[in-house]
Amino acid sequence: MKRPLRLLSILLLLASPLATAGTVKVAVAANFIKPMRAIAAAFERDNGHRVQLAAGSSGKLYAQIRHGAPFDLFLSADADKPARLASEGLAVPGSRFTYALGALVLWSADPGLVDDAGTVLRQGRFEHLALANPKLAPYGAAARATLQRLGLWEALKPRMVFGENIAQTYQFVHSGNAQLGFVARAQVMADGRLSAGSAWPVPQTMHPPIRQDAVLLDRGRDNPAATALLAYLRSAPVRALIRSHGYALPAEDAAA
Amino acid sequence: MSEANLTALLLSLKLASVVTLLLLLVGTPIAWWLARTRSRWKAPVGAVVALPIVLPPSVLGFYLLVAMGPEGPVGQFTRAMGWGTLPFTFTGLVIASVIYSLPFMVQPLQNAFQAIGERPLETAATLRAGPWDRFFSVAIPLARPGFITGGILAFAHTIGEFGVVLMIGGNIPGETRVASVLVYDYVEALEYADAHWLAGVMLAFAFLVLLALYALNPERRGQGR
Amino acid sequence: MNREGIAARFHLDYPDFALDVDLLLPGRGVSALFGHSGSGKTTLLRCIAGLEQARGRLRVDGETWQDGKHFLPTHQRPLGYVFQEASLFPHLSVMGNLRYGLRRVPAAARRVSLDDAIELLGIGHLLARRPDRLSGGERQRVAIARALAPSPRLLLMDEPLAALDQARKQEILPYLERLHGELEIPLVYVTHSADEVAHLADHLVIMDDGRAVASGPLSETLARLDLPIRLGEETGVVLQARIAERDARWHLARAEFPGGSLWVKDPGRDIGAAIRLRVLARDVSLALDPHDRTSILNRLPAVVSGLSEGGHPSARLAQLQMGDSLLLCRLTARSVDALGLETGSRVWAQIKTAAIIE
Numbered sequence: 001m002k003r004p005l006r007l008l009s010i011l012l013l014l015a016s017p018l019a020t021a022g023t024v025k026v027a028v029a030a031n032f033i034k035p036m037r038a039i040a041a042a043f044e045r046d047n048g049h050r051v052q053l054a055a056g057s058s059g060k061l062y063a064q065i066r067h068g069a070p071f072d073l074f075l076s077a078d079a080d081k082p083a084r085l086a087s088e089g090l091a092v093p094g095s096r097f098t099y100a101l102g103a104l105v106l107w108s109a110d111p112g113l114v115d116d117a118g119t120v121l122r123q124g125r126f127e128h129l130a131l132a133n134p135k136l137a138p139y140g141a142a143a144r145a146t147l148q149r150l151g152l153w154e155a156l157k158p159r160m161v162f163g164e165n166i167a168q169t170y171q172f173v174h175s176g177n178a179q180l181g182f183v184a185r186a187q188v189m190a191d192g193r194l195s196a197g198s199a200w201p202v203p204q205t206m207h208p209p210i211r212q213d214a215v216l217l218d219r220g221r222d223n224p225a226a227t228a229l230l231a232y233l234r235s236a237p238v239r240a241l242i243r244s245h246g247y248a249l250p251a252e253d254a255a256a
Numbered sequence: 257m258s259e260a261n262l263t264a265l266l267l268s269l270k271l272a273s274v275v276t277l278l279l280l281l282v283g284t285p286i287a288w289w290l291a292r293t294r295s296r297w298k299a300p301v302g303a304v305v306a307l308p309i310v311l312p313p314s315v316l317g318f319y320l321l322v323a324m325g326p327e328g329p330v331g332q333f334t335r336a337m338g339w340g341t342l343p344f345t346f347t348g349l350v351i352a353s354v355i356y357s358l359p360f361m362v363q364p365l366q367n368a369f370q371a372i373g374e375r376p377l378e379t380a381a382t383l384r385a386g387p388w389d390r391f392f393s394v395a396i397p398l399a400r401p402g403f404i405t406g407g408i409l410a411f412a413h414t415i416g417e418f419g420v421v422l423m424i425g426g427n428i429p430g431e432t433r434v435a436s437v438l439v440y441d442y443v444e445a446l447e448y449a450d451a452h453w454l455a456g457v458m459l460a461f462a463f464l465v466l467l468a469l470y471a472l473n474p475e476r477r478g479q480g481r
Numbered sequence: 482m483n484r485e486g487i488a489a490r491f492h493l494d495y496p497d498f499a500l501d502v503d504l505l506l507p508g509r510g511v512s513a514l515f516g517h518s519g520s521g522k523t524t525l526l527r528c529i530a531g532l533e534q535a536r537g538r539l540r541v542d543g544e545t546w547q548d549g550k551h552f553l554p555t556h557q558r559p560l561g562y563v564f565q566e567a568s569l570f571p572h573l574s575v576m577g578n579l580r581y582g583l584r585r586v587p588a589a590a591r592r593v594s595l596d597d598a599i600e601l602l603g604i605g606h607l608l609a610r611r612p613d614r615l616s617g618g619e620r621q622r623v624a625i626a627r628a629l630a631p632s633p634r635l636l637l638m639d640e641p642l643a644a645l646d647q648a649r650k651q652e653i654l655p656y657l658e659r660l661h662g663e664l665e666i667p668l669v670y671v672t673h674s675a676d677e678v679a680h681l682a683d684h685l686v687i688m689d690d691g692r693a694v695a696s697g698p699l700s701e702t703l704a705r706l707d708l709p710i711r712l713g714e715e716t717g718v719v720l721q722a723r724i725a726e727r728d729a730r731w732h733l734a735r736a737e738f739p740g741g742s743l744w745v746k747d748p749g750r751d752i753g754a755a756i757r758l759r760v761l762a763r764d765v766s767l768a769l770d771p772h773d774r775t776s777i778l779n780r781l782p783a784v785v786s787g788l789s790e791g792g793h794p795s796a797r798l799a800q801l802q803m804g805d806s807l808l809l810c811r812l813t814a815r816s817v818d819a820l821g822l823e824t825g826s827r828v829w830a831q832i833k834t835a836a837i838i839e
Contacts, residue, residue, distance in 0.1 A: 375566075375568050376570060378532055378555070378562075378564075379562070379564065379568045379570070380556075380570075380581070381554070381555035381556045382555055382560060382561065382562035382582075382628070382637075383556075383581050383582030383585065383628075384556050384582055384585035384631055385556055385582075385585060386554075386557075387556075389556075389585070390556075393581070394570060397570075398570075
């Protein structure tokens, strides 16, 4: 008597959210997973939909999507891959927009090493300079552009070590194996302030913008939860949240 | 084949050769000790040697990065000796790979040494062979299958190693960018044609290595004593 | 050559086994360590070789190999060891095996030539072979030659025939006998076979439960009535004899031993040749009078020098003195009673057969 009742209640519990709300599956570039968790939690609270996040490198996620991975939404770490998906017919073309702009900082775990003008790069009091692989990571490409702009790219090449992504680059610097490196501002900022070490915020004018684009995937075209989340990402509170994590935003950029 | 591919492949071969050679030197005494000791340290030492088999390379790589870093115990030692720190250097890769491939050398060797048993060594002792003499004139020749298996496995495993190299290598061409890392780069950069090239070469290599392993070590040789 | 022989005193305590021996073995000839499995004979041999580290003392040929302070490791002891299984090195040819120990001995210390060892064991045609291409008997012969090659001052053999079938044993025994005859090296030989003891031993040590319960010259020791180990059907003595006369017509030979002589099958040896005769207790019967008409050829006067239990309530074992030699005789308690036998009784010993061993 008791057991069927309990079974029934579990079934109801499982079924009820499905009945009233949808689920959206999101592929998120690893560097944005932290703000995205906060956004997803807020979205679930406000809209009642369920969000499932899968984090990874943009390249891997792109390859998975091309091979039929069941994602509704793709938040890439660059602008290139969402554009490719759109042109390949795997994403809804008009849905693409820049949800965040990456900000680059030259950072060291040593509080005294990096000055706020980046002159440390010319003084050369370091053995290794870490940056993300420019071929793979937008932050790496931005770091390369910055160094080229400073005329230091060739001179510093022998001291460079490359992380596969911006997270690994951060690890190189954080562990002290590289004395300094170009990392994402989001990695070293907490509550709007530098959390440790010393840093030079690289001016946005030194490199092409690090555009992180989102796109609605073909599979999510008719998913109301997906379109709702896409709209939610553009809302003012979410933009503020993204900024607080150390990212910039296009409008802001234009204003600057 | 592009120059980058060739450089990476040659670096992989160089790394694997150096590591295999070092493992023969380091692994043989460890395997010998493990095969023959009755010490209570046998189980803990055996477990530590086997750790890389079960540990994800990223875990090992992370600890190596921290330990070899300027704040880590290894890093403090190497800096005190005036050698700088090991990550992002070929030497660092060699040391990490020796640790990572250690069980692949030690375990086949340990099994081979154990299979010899006490008798041939006792026989050699009654024929005037001292402990070192016995080791080189009896134990090593009789453990030949273990040396072949261990050597090939350690070599191949070092060629195929990826996670640890990624963690401490820093992807420097000609120094730490080995073939497996380069394949990963190609895939990440969506340069599938290059990826196919290099991956194909490595697949063929792995097959040839295993073929050699099975051809050189068929069943058990000899029919009893 | 060895004035002192081998003086061994060992104590070894394992959880389930203890060895406790104090022995003096002759410095020449073959000393057999005889006993059941588990009696400690192999352990004793391993202690002599230094393969087992027992407390105690060991002097060989006047040299201390082990005492309270020193322990000469096995490879520094000038010995040769033959294991039950040949234990040839599988990665070396027969020649490689033979040369293994030889190479490790300075030329000045070589007294046995390799050629002699090869010749003695009859393995000249096998030198290029791999051990896995040899028969069990051939392997054991190579192992013996290998042990001889470094000119040991003491040979140790641990049941070298036990792993072989009867045919292979018969193949190797003659080689061991030649070894016995031609080499000056003392041999300590572990066995549980009374037959091998009768063939090879000059000195007999009987092991039981980790102790040497009897030790002495072969004939004397075998004839003891108080032997603490039962040989059953193999109870008997070994007599050292010489061919004194040959009877061509009946193909017989008279073998003379201290205290008498026996007619045996003519072994085809010259007059004066030394042979061993094995006389089992069950093949000896007693009579009070010299019967004239009997099929038994050998009938010798003797004196009963002792009587004991015979392993069954119906059986008795009598020890007989013939000059300087001793015989054992198995008979029933009823016969002992009927003939009124006691120590000192004069009797006629009728010997049905005597096996010629050498």
